[in-house]
Amino acid sequence: MNLRFHHIGVACEDIENTLKFIDNTFNIIHKTEIIQHDNHGVKACLVTNNDGTNIELVSGVTVERFVKKKQFLYHNCWEVGNINTSINKFVQNGAMLISEPKPSELFDNRRVAFLLTDIGILELLEKRIIHD
Numbered sequence: 142m143n144l145r146f147h148h149i150g151v152a153c154e155d156i157e158n159t160l161k162f163i164d165n166t167f168n169i170i171h172k173t174e175i176i177q178h179d180n181h182g183v184k185a186c187l188v189t190n191n192d193g194t195n196i197e198l199v200s201g202v203t204v205e206r207f208v209k210k211k212q213f214l215y216h217n218c219w220e221v222g223n224i225n226t227s228i229n230k231f232v233q234n235g236a237m238l239i240s241e242p243k244p245s246e247l248f249d250n251r252r253v254a255f256l257l258t259d260i261g262i263l264e265l266l267e268k269r270i271i272h273d
Contacts, residue, residue, distance in 0.1 A: 148196060149214065149217050172188045214261075216264045
């Protein structure tokens, strides 16, 4: 299984306010639109720092309990070749699937899945398939 780090997910009460903070403190070179993910129950956007680090900002009912506890680091995301094979490998090693693979508008409709693991919540992001 080939894993490649993609981003950290940050839970926030209000994405616009958090974006103001990030814009004023980080060297952001790219920012997506804020997208409403109806199939995930959240709003999200992705920002990229000048060193290539990606930060996903997430707000909505799915992350409310994290925000209330001031636990803003929500998940870390890993890009994988075959999302189903990767899910099976994690589950065989004690992880629990908490969200089945679903398309994500934020990532060009690539599928994402969430697992609860010994190192916290992991998001798996299916690699982009490139056709010649």
